[in-house]
Amino acid sequence: MGKEKIENNPNKELLLGLIGYPLGHSFSRAYFSEKFKREGRIHLRYQNFPLKHIEELPQILHAHPNLLGFNVTIPYKKAIIPYLSELDPLAQKVGAVNTVVRQSNRLKGYNTDVYGFSESLKNVLQNHRISPQGQRAVILGTGGASEAVKVGLDRLNIPYTMVSRTAKKEILSYDQLHKKGLQEYSIIINTTPLGMAPNLDTCPDIPYDQLTPNHLLFDLVYNPAETLFLKKGKTFHSICKNGKEMLDLQAEAAFTIWENSNSKAMGEVITFDNVKSNNQHQPKPEVDFDNTEIAFAYKSDKELKDTDRIFRLMSRPTLVKLGSNLSILALKMHVPFVKSIIKNSIYKQFCGGTTLLNSLPAIQKLAQHNTLTILDYSSEGKDSESELNKTMNEIVRAIGFAKDYDSVPIVSVKVSGLVQDSLLENLLLEENHLIMDDLRDYRNFLKRMDNICYAATKNNVIVYFDAEESWIQDAIDHVVTIMMRRYNKEKAVVFNTYQMYRHDRLAAIMKAHEDAQKDGYILGVKTVRGAYMDRERARAKEKGYPSPIYPDKKGTDNAYDMAVKYCLDNIETIALCNATHNTKSCQLHVDYLRKHDIPINHPHQIISQLFGMSDNITFNLAAAGYRASKYLPYGPVNEVIPYLVRRAEENTSITGDLTRERAYILTEMKRRGL
Known part of the structure; x- marks a missing residue:
């Protein structure tokens, strides 16, 4: 599509299409084929791509370089998102995509269902001379289609109530709707597939005998044209509307996006003025990440020189590898002075102290510079029950310590210190078939997790559970979700960590958010880029399965930034820790807060870096409030x-980051005349 609009060019066929599975029910191909014929667009062709698996998408793109864009239908409206380079704000808000624009190797996702629904509803209201003001809607169903309806009603300022099979927080059950009645609702919207062909004899279970001519029934189903839901409405002379016009409108909006993708944002195409205005005249964030005076104000001249010396040594990979191995060996052999050397060099740079009390000076120094502390007990995991319980007790002790200091609101937990990795693998593979010993160990693991989360809730402290390798992460996700469901009802206490170098994590966050909303709790999300890249790729190669890691840094960066945007866009129901050393991702966070008028001290967002690294980010953010x-x-x-070795090796492998760290240190040393 490039920068040109779609024009008649008989010498070059251009392709648009639809992905989903199955596609026999879809009207899109017939609709667009007829449109192209009617409008004389002989250069355009619309093709269905029935994908049994979303992983087939890259093959379709490679095989069809003339594919300019495509629609997305079930079951891929959410699954497509990790494959996109960018999300339109409206699609991000809805959490689903039905239209994609392709430009070079970039894919951008949009949602036109909101436009289709809201315009169709406005039309039927105008046709019957009904004002949106004073109306109240009930939405039947809480699936993906309901999200677009909710946003559409919000744009029309029509309040609504959700109804599902099971009652949840702020969601009625159908039984409760029967008891409550329909008197206070004037618009009833069916977002479920009930009544869709071939299941023509099904319909939502509502008190139809309470319908009146003053009720409007809107069914998103368009095949058949008159569902049982609408037939029952007509019996009581209610106003009835099916989903055909909505479908036509969203299709036309999709085509307009494809035509205007070079210069038109979604909001401009469908006259949502707020999207356009939000993109104009953005104020520059009042944060200067290059201000070294602020970044290193907490360091004395000697400390700054020591820091430079450490980073200079870490810039030599061979020396780091040799030193790491010798240090571990020397400590095991109790070689004199080795522990003292480590403690006064790399340990001092990256750690607070050997105990909580010994860490207090570092905590207080951070607090003096308006910086919060996340306590991280960095002892690596052991296998015996006594050692696992010892780790749990230390974490509970850290929570008790944190409650006494306002500047220490969070404690980080490494799950591998609470359970054997082998158990997590067994839980992932055979959750319902654990052998007796594993079942006992699993229950003990749950007790440790619950003890920690209970202590955190009782002491008003937040807990972050770190991420691990992909082959045990699903089990961790499962258990952390249990804890969120139990302890995050009123506030975000429990956080899960998402490694965004995995290409399934953005979709995982969105699915977790959907589940959290259904079950009535706040989702806690900590985003990181990832720490086990080489291990993940090596294991995938050894076991013969596709690597779960993006093939390049660009894919990780795109997924990471989209995750940050998604969480901030849903800041009332998601609490985010943006844990990154990437300046661009921090700048994005700052810009997003300012652009969307989110208070910079909102408790559902925080930015974090490791102690001893990226001081130019942390302290300049803190200085700006x-x-x-x-x-x-x-x-x-x-x-x-082991933690320190990992820090050293990671820094040596990321030479660009290490060079930047030293550059800031040298700039400050020069400024001080050192």
């Missing part, structure tokens, strides 16, 4: 060594 924090590891030197 944003919620900035440092991950502060602590623990005995010999137990924290």
Whole structure:
């Protein structure tokens, strides 16, 4: 499509299409084929792509370089999102995509269902001379289609009530609707597939005998033209509307997007003025990430020189690898002075202290610079029950410590310190078929998790559960979700961590959000880019399955930033920790708060970096009044060594980041005349 509108060019066939499965029910191909014929667009062709698996999409794109865009239908309206480079704000708000624009190798997703629904509803109201003001709607169903309806009603300022098979927070059951009645509702919207061909004898279970001529029944189903739901409405002379016009409108909006993708945003195409205005005259964020005076104000001249020395050594990969191995060996052999050398160099740079009390000076220094502390007990996991319980007790002790300090609102938890990795693998593979010993260990694991979350809730402290390798992460997700469901009803206490270098994590966040809304709790999300890339790829190659990691950094960056936007766009129901050393992702966070008038001290968002790294980000954010924090590891030197080795090796492998770190340090040293 490039930068040209779709024009008649008989020498070049251009392709549009539809992905989904199955596609026998879809009207899109017939609709667009007729449209192209009617309008003389002989260069255009519309093709169905029935994909049994969304993973087939890259093959379709490769095989059809002339595919300019496509529609998306069930079951891929959410599953498509990880494959996109960008999401339109409206699609992000709805959490589903039905239209995609392709430009070069970039895919951008839109949602035109909101436009189709709201315009169709406006039309039927105008035709019957009914004002949207004073109306109240009831939405039948809480599936994906209901999200577009909710946003559409919000845009028309029509309040609504949700109805589902099971009663939940702010959602009625059908039994409750029968008891409550329909008197206070004037618009009844069916977003379920009940009544859709071939199931013509089904309909939502509502008190139809309470319908009157003053009720409007809107059915998103368009095949058949008159469902049983609408037939029953007609019996009581209610106004009835099926989903055909909505479908036509969303199809036309999709085509307009394809035509105007070079210069028109979704909001302009469908006259949602707020989208256009939000993109104009954005104020520049009042944060200067290059201000080294603020970044290193907490360091003395000697400390700054020591930091430079450490990063200079870490820029030599061979030396780091050799030093790491020798340090571990020397500590095991109890070689004199080794522990002291480590403690006064790399340990001092990246850790707070050997105990909670020893970490207090670092905590207080951070607090003096308006920076919050996230306590991180960095002892690596053990396998025995006594060691696992010891780790749990240390975390509970950290929670008790944190409650006494306003600047320490969060404690981080490494799940591998609470359970054997082998159990997590068994839980993932055979959750309902654990052997007796595993079942006992699983129950003990749940008790440890519950003890931690209960202590956090009781002491008004937040807990972050770190992410692990993909082959045990699903089990961790499962257990952390249990804890969220139990403890996040009133506020976000429990957070799960999402490694965004995995290409399924953006969809996982959106699915977790959907589940949280259904079950009535706040979703806690910590985003990171990921820490096990080489291990993940090596295991995938060894086991013969596709790597779960994006093939390049660009894919990870896109997914990460889209996750941050999605969480901030749903800030009342998602609490976000944006844990990154990437300046662009932090800038995006700041810009988004300012653009959408979100208070910079909103408790559902915080930005975090590791202690000893990216001070130019943390302290400049904190100085500008944003919620900035440092991950502060602590623990005995010999137990924290694996963490320190990982930090050193990660920094050496990311030479660009390490160069930037040193550049800021050298700039400040020069400024001070050192």
